[in-house]
Amino acid sequence: GDSVTQMEGPVTLSEEAFLTINCTYTATGYPSLFWYVQYPGEGLQLLLKATKADDKGSNKGFEATYRKETTSFHLEKGSVQVSDSAVYFCALSVVDSSYKLIFGSGTRLLVRP
C-alpha cells in the first residue's frame, strides 16, 4: 500500500543552521507530495507541494524537490529561525475516489537561539 517514511526526530538546530528533513514514499499510482507544518496547539498548514516529477515546491524559504527516481521529497531550508520550531509532516495523495492524504509520522524541529 501507499506509505510515507520520515526521519525520526526531534531535530535540534541552532538558529541560522541548514535544515534537511528526509522523506521517502511508496505509492502504487502517481502521487502528489506535500509538506505540512503544525505549530504547537494548532492545526496543519500546507507548507509546499509538488504534483509531478522534478517539480520543486517552495515557500517561506523552505524547498523540496519531487524525485521520482529516488521516491523522495526531502525538505530543506538554508537558514532556520526560532520561529520555525514545529512538527513537519510529509504526505502524499493519489488521485482516486478518496483523495486521501497519507501522512508520515512527523518530525519535530527545535531551533535554539
Add this chain to the structure above:
Amino acid sequence: DTEVTQTPKHLVMGMTNKKSLKCEQHMGHRAMYWYKQKAKKPPELMFVYSYEKLSINESVPSRFSPECPNSSLLNLHLHALQPEDSALYLCASSPRTDNYGYTFGSGTRLTVV
C-alpha cells in the same frame, strides 16, 4: 475566504454527554474531511464527504456520527465517547476535481472525562 473554521476550539465532555463539532468553509470546495490526531502522532482519516455525500468511513465507531448539511458545513456528532477518544479533531476541505492538497482547520481539542 481561504479558511476552514472549526468550533469550538476546546471541548470537555462527559462520557454520557452528546455534543457536536462544527466545520465551515466558503472556498467552494466539494470534498470535506474529518481527521483525528492523538498527541505526537500524524492525523488519521475518519470520514470523507464528496459533494455532500459520505464516501469514506474508515471503520469509525458509531459513537461518532458525521453530517454534511450543505456544501459549506460539516458536523461531527459525538455521543457516549470514551476517554481514549480524547484528541485533536481536524476538519479539512479540498477542491474535488484536483489533487492540490487540503486546507485544514485549526482543530477542536476534545477531552472526554
